[in-house]
Amino acid sequence: MAKPRVYVTREIPSRGLDIIKERFDAEIWPEYAPPPKEQIVRKATEVDALVTILSDQIDSAVFSAGTKLKIVSQFAVGYNNIDVQEATKKGIYVTNTPGVLTETTADFAWALLMAVARRVVEADKYVRMGKWKVGWHPTMLQGRDVYGSTLGVVGLGRIGEAIARRAKGFQMKLLYSDVSRRKDLEDKLGIEYVDLDTLLQKADFVTVHVPLLKDTFHLIDEGKLKQMKKTSILINNARGPVIDEKALFTALKEGWIAGAGLDVFEEEPTPQQNPLLTLENVVVAPHISSSSHQTRSRMAAMVAENLVAFFEGRIPPNLVNKDVKVK
Numbered sequence: 001m002a003k004p005r006v007y008v009t010r011e012i013p014s015r016g017l018d019i020i021k022e023r024f025d026a027e028i029w030p031e032y033a034p035p036p037k038e039q040i041v042r043k044a045t046e047v048d049a050l051v052t053i054l055s056d057q058i059d060s061a062v063f064s065a066g067t068k069l070k071i072v073s074q075f076a077v078g079y080n081n082i083d084v085q086e087a088t089k090k091g092i093y094v095t096n097t098p099g100v101l102t103e104t105t106a107d108f109a110w111a112l113l114m115a116v117a118r119r120v121v122e123a124d125k126y127v128r129m130g131k132w133k134v135g136w137h138p139t140m141l142q143g144r145d146v147y148g149s150t151l152g153v154v155g156l157g158r159i160g161e162a163i164a165r166r167a168k169g170f171q172m173k174l175l176y177s178d179v180s181r182r183k184d185l186e187d188k189l190g191i192e193y194v195d196l197d198t199l200l201q202k203a204d205f206v207t208v209h210v211p212l213l214k215d216t217f218h219l220i221d222e223g224k225l226k227q228m229k230k231t232s233i234l235i236n237n238a239r240g241p242v243i244d245e246k247a248l249f250t251a252l253k254e255g256w257i258a259g260a261g262l263d264v265f266e267e268e269p270t271p272q273q274n275p276l277l278t279l280e281n282v283v284v285a286p287h288i289s290s291s292s293h294q295t296r297s298r299m300a301a302m303v304a305e306n307l308v309a310f311f312e313g314r315i316p317p318n319l320v321n322k323d324v325k326v327k
C-alpha cells in the first residue's frame with residue numbers, strides 16, 4: 001500500500017523529521033522563510049497530512065482544497081492559526097504539542113522577567129558600547145528586586161503553574177487570575193486566586209499565560225494597564241494580541257508601568273518601526289520561548305507520533321478537536 005503523503009511546511013528537528021521521512025511519503029518546504037499561502041493550499045490538494053507551525057494560516061481555504069487531507073499535525077502547543085471548527089466540520093484531525101514545552105517556556109518567561117527587572121540587556125549594551133567609563137558607581141543601572149515581590153500569573157494553566165513553581169525560590173507572594181479557579185493548585189503552590197483587576201493592582205510582576213481566543217484578544221488594554229503599579233513589569237510569552245501593543249507603548253513611554261518583556265507581538269515578525277523597539281525599558285525576543293535544543297526535538301517527535309498514531313488507526317495522543325469524526 002502506498003505510504004500516506006505528508007507536506008511539512010518547515011524543516012523541523014530531525015528527531016521527528018526522520019520518522020516522518022521513513023514512515024511517510026514526505027515533502028518538506030526547504031527554505032527558512034515560510035512558504036507562500038498558495039503553496040500550502042496547493043499542497044493541501046495533494047496530501048493526506050500537513051505538518052504546520054504557528055505562523056501558517058490554516059483556514060477554510062486550506063481545508064476546502066484538502067479533499068484528501070485527514071490530519072494537521074501542528075508543531076506548537078498554541079493553535080490559534082488553525083480554524084479548528086472548520087477542520088472538525090470537514091472531518092480533519094488537528095493535533096498539537098502540549099506538555100513538552102511547558103518548562104522551557106516557563107524558563108524563558110523568567111529570563112525575560114529577570115532581564116527587565118535587572119536591566120540585563122541595557123547593561124550588556126552599556127559595557128559593549130563603551131559607556132562604562134567610571135568604574136563602580138552607587139546609582140549605576142539600578143533595577144527592581146525580584147525576590148520577596150509579588151508575582152501575578154494571568155492564566156494558571158500548565159505554563160502559568162510552572163512559572164509560579166519557580167517563584168517559590170524567590171520567596172515571592174503569588175497571585176493568579178483565571179476563567180476557572182484552580183483550587184487544587186492553591187495550597188500546593190501557595191498561590192491566591194484574585195480577579196484580574198486586583199491582580200493588576202497588587203502585582204509587581206504580571207506574566208500572561210492565556211491562549212489567544214476571542215475573549216482574550218486585548219485582554220490587557222489601556223484600562224487594564226492603567227490599573228497596574230507604576231513600578232510593575234509586564235511579561236508576555238503567550239500570544240501578542242493578548243496585549244494591546246499601542247496602549248502598552250503609551251503605558252511604557254508615559255510611565256504607567258516600569259517595563260515589559262515580550263517574546264510575542266501582535267504582528268510577527270514585528271516591524272522594525274514598532275515604537276516599542278525604541279524603548280530601553282523593554283526586552284524583546286523573536287517568539288523563542290520554547291526554543292531549547294531538547295524541547296524543539298521533543299516537539300518534533302510528538303508531531304511525528306501524532307501522525308504515526310493516526311495512520312495506524314489509533315487516536316493521536318494530542319488530539320485538539322476531540323469531537324472530530326473521521327472522514
Ligand code: GLV
Binds near residue numbers: 054075077079101238
Ligand atoms: C509557541 O508559541 C507554541 O504555541 O508552541
